[in-house]
Each structure stands twice: as structure tokens, then as C-alpha cells.
């Protein structure tokens with residue numbers, strides 16, 4: 295069923311059909327109560343029509359039937375996908391709803407919507423799947439009125455070029471729908487952010503998303519061949535080219551523009567043949583240090599594994615049942631044409647040279663026949679834990695869990711990790727107390743450095759989640775940017791990271807981006823506060 299035929303949940307990730315039942319929420323609350331030694335009960339879920347919203351501050355013209363100020367529409371487009379936004383949803387907190395939501399079905403309707411917003415100076419918020427975790431689709435308090443422009447009806451594959459291996463696709467298409475459309479031609483994009491089921495092509499391009507085939511082609515940047523974007527100043531369309539040395543790339547300004555320069559309506563993406571040959575292995579290390587050193591040697595050997603994911607001892611225990619001292623390196627290779635066992639044996643050989651342990655029987659090889667040999671072991675356990683994203687059962691029980699991600703060059707790495715753990719650990723002690731957790735994995739690895747992804751968690755008094763989280767988040771941004779990392783590797787900047795991003799980019803680059811925005815969006819209606827906040 296297409297996205298627009300289902301209704302999204304306003305308090306958990308995914309659709310209403312993904313919402314946990316009362317029984318599941320109660321069972322989770324019982325587990326949490328046992329852990330905390332006091333009773334916690336799941337808060338009631340408000341009925342959507344009981345949620346209070348301020349009255350719309352604009353009137354939708356009759357000539358625009360694809361725009362409405364209907365109550366449920368405004369509720370469902372108020373928050374993005376951060377767990378604290380889902381918590382606000384569960385608590386019925388919707389202080390800044392959009393005044394109207396548009397679902398343009400054609401580019402003409404998209405143009406009419408943006409022109410209407412521009413004429414009246416309504417803030418225009420482009421909306422893909424709404425999975426942003428950086429407040430990218432929120433209505434800013436400063437707006438006098440705001441219209442969310444949901445691309446969900448612009449969600450078709452328009453053309454497949456099998457010769458050049460590229461697809462022309464509209465921005466509102468969801469990940470699974472795109473893969474379904476490519477499958478009959480034996481093609482795939484193979485861009486799998488963890489939010490893949492609920493996020494869109496336009497959202498990926500707008501946020502420079504990172505997929506989880508993580509050392510080779512992984513960023514949407516690598517797949518974009520050309521873009522088509524509507525700005526208040528007119529259309530912006532780039533030429534399809536396999537490569538070009540002609541000056542700065544127009545696509546590079548679109549990719550990562552997070553809806554502040556225009557609304558991406560479609561793009562050409564490079565696709566590939568579906569993989570058939572595969573190899574996977576989980577290598578165990580006695581320490582974090584030996585594990586990340588081995589990882590560096592593997593990635594620098596330029597074997598280009600499709601996946602090289604390292605879990606620190608705490609993560610390896612939680613996700614794959616290791617003993618709490620050992621780290622786990624997951625290695626994956628895949629190809630449509632070439633057997634992968636030789637590459638895997640090279641990578642495992644390097645891992646073993648640096649202290650890694652794995653039985654040959656735990657190397658799983660699919661020789662293209664679809665029948666794999668070898669055990670899956672820890673890798674299977676990890677995969678199930680990774681795919682099973684669900685914020686619904688624990689929402690509102692007083693558990694605070696979040697992540698922050700970055701990237702840094704190898705020469706800085708061990709000191710960087712020690713610094714981040716010390717600084718964020720201190721903030722966690724001050725806010726969540728002694729029982730907190732802080733762990734790390736590499737979601738992506740490059741020859742010149744890793745992309746570490748830190749997770750933290752603990753127990754908080756009900757009602758204090760947002761305030762305590764802000765303290766922890768501020769310490770994390772300070773530690774990461776202060777020690778030479780990036781404020782985000784793939785979660786985007788949004789409103790959340792605007793200040794941190796201003797500290798890491800060249801000051802003149804900020805000026806150039808502002809100037810570009812003034813040219814394309816002279817009235818400043820598109821996504822105010824995203825990327826460039828008032829003071830930055």
C-alpha cells in the first residue's frame with residue numbers, strides 16, 4: 295500500500311499499523327518496573343481528534359484543493375522522527391503545528407503552492423517522510439504562518455535507463471517503493487538508511503543521507519546524477535552527466551540543502567545490478583583498541599567491503615551477546631558478478647593478523663546460487679537488533695535513549711574517542727546519574743577515518759526528558775566539534791545542529807550560502823532556521 299493510503303503514527307516510528315498494542319506496552323512497562331524497582335505505567339495514547347491545536351492562521355484558497363487545514367493533517371505534520379518528538383506526540387504536545395498542509399499532485403500544483411506561500415510570506419516547510427531527527431520539518435516559532443509541503447503524491451518512477459543504469463524518480467518516493475520499482479529490471483539503488491521504510495528520495499538528497507552499506511557507495515551524494523528543484527526564483531535543473539569537471543557542481547549545492555534553497559521535485563539516481571554473490575563474517579576482538587586498529591588496516595587495504603561495522607564491547611554485548619569485554623567487527627562483501635570469498639578471506643586474514651578471532655565455519659559465503667554456506671552467528675543476532683527499530687513500547691516510561699554521530703580522521707581517533715567519552719560521560723553523570731550507558735560503534739569507515747556513532751541511555755524523572763537531553767546534547771556537540779569532528783555524519787544539520795555547524799564550517803562559506811539563499815529565496819520563506827539559524 296502506498297504511503298498516502300496509510301496513516302503515519304504521531305507517537306512512534308512508522309505507520310499506525312506499526313504502533314505497539316496496549317498489551318505490548320504494558321509488558322514493556324513491567325520489565326522496566328522490575329529494572330527500576332518502582333512501578334511505571336505506560337501513559338495513555340491521546341485520540342488524534344482530542345489533541346488541541348491553535349486555530350490555523352491562514353485561509354486556504356478554494357482553488358487549491360490539495361491544501362488543507364484539516365486537524366489530523368496538521369497533527370501528523372507537526373513533529374519529525376526524533377524520539378523526544380514522538381514523546382511530545384504521546385503527551386499531546388503540539389505547540390507549533392503547521393497552519394496548512396499541501397499535497398501537490400503535479401509540478402504545477404507544487405509551483406502554485408510555493409508561489410502562494412511566497413506571496414503571503416508563509417514559511418514553507420518541505421516534507422518527505424518526516425523522519426528527520428534534527429527538527430528539520432518543525433514550524434519555527436518566528437513564523438507568522440506556515441505551510442508544510444508534503445511530496446507524498448509526487449512519488450513515481452518516471453524513467454529507467456537500463457543502458458546507463460540510472461533511474462528518474464520523483465522526490466516523494468519512499469525507499470521500499472523505489473526498490474520495488476527497480477526489482478523487475480534486476481536493478482537496485484542499495485541505499486539503506488535505517489529509516490529506509492519511512493524516508494523518501496527527496497529527503498535523502500536534501501539531507502545527504504548515509505546508507506548502511508557502509509564503506510563503498512553509501513552516501514546519497516554518490517548516487518545523484520542530476521537534480522530538479524523548484525525555488526521561489528524559478529526552476530533549477532542540472533544536466534545528467536556521469537562526471538564533470540566544469541566548475542563547482544550545481545548538484546552539490548542541492549544535495550544537503552535541507553529545503554532552504556528549494557523543493558527537490560525529482561532527480562536521476564545511479565542504480566546497479568542486484569547483488570548475488572555475498573560473504574559475511576563477524577570477527578571477535580579481545581579489546582576495542584585492537585578492533586579499531588584492525589578495522590583501519592582492512593579499510594586501507596582498499597578491498598572495498600560493502601559493510602565494515604565495528605561494535606564496541608558494550609554494543610557487542612547488547613546486540614550480539616558477547617561477553618562485555620570483546621568488540622565485534624562485522625564484515626560484508628557483495629557483488630552482482632564476482633564471487634566474494636577471496637575478498638573476504640583477505641579481510642579476515644588482516645583481522646586475524648591484528649588479533650581478531652573467527653572460525654572458518656563462521657564465514658558465510660553465498661556463491662551466487664542463493665544457498666549460503668557457513669554459520670551466521672553473531673552477525674545474525676546483530677542484524678535482528680539493528681532492524682528492530684521501535685520507539686513505541688518504551689515511549690513515556692522515563693527512559694532516555696539517544697545517539698550522536700560524527701566522523702574524524704584516524705590520526706585524531708583514539709584521543710578523540712577518549713575525549714568524547716570523558717566529556718559526555720561527565721554530562722551523563724550530572725544528568726542521568728551513575729546507571730547511565732555510553733557506547734560506540736562505527737557505522738561507516740573510510741580509508742582516512744571512521745564515523746563513530748555513540749549511543750547513550752539512562753533513567754530520568756518523567757517530564758524532565760527534554761531539559762536533561764538538551765544538557766547532554768550540548769556537551770556532545772561541544773566535545774565532538776571541539777575535538778575536530780563533524781557535528782553530524784549523516785543525521786543532517788536541521789535546526790538542532792545549526793549552531794554547531796556554524797562553528798566548523800569556514801565563515802565565508804556561511805556567507806556564500808546566505809547569498810545563495812537570498813538569490814533563490816529572496817523572501818526567506820523556505821525552512822527558516824534550518825542550516826542557517828538567526829545568529830549563524
Ligand SMILES: Cc1cc2nc3c(=O)[nH]c(=O)nc-3n(C[C@H](O)[C@H](O)[C@H](O)COP(=O)(O)OP(=O)(O)OC[C@H]3O[C@@H](n4cnc5c(N)ncnc54)[C@H](O)[C@@H]3O)c2cc1C
Pocket residue numbers: 307374375376419420421422423424425426427429430431445465466486487488489492493494495496497498499500501502503504505506552553554556557558559683784785786788821824
Ligand atoms: C529511526 C531512524 C533512523 C534513521 N537512520 C538514518 C540513517 O541510517 N542514515 C541517515 O542518513 N539518516 C537517518 N535518519 C534520519 C532521516 O531518516 C534522514 O535524514 C532522511 O534522509 C530524511 O528523509 P525524509 O524523507 O524522512 O525527510 P524529512 O524528514 O521529511 O525531511 C528532512 C529534511 O529535508 C527537507 N526535505 C524533505 N524533502 C525535501 C524535498 N523534496 N526537497 C527539499 N527539501 C526536502 C525537509 O524540509 C527537512 O529539512 C534516521 C531517522 C530515524 C527516525
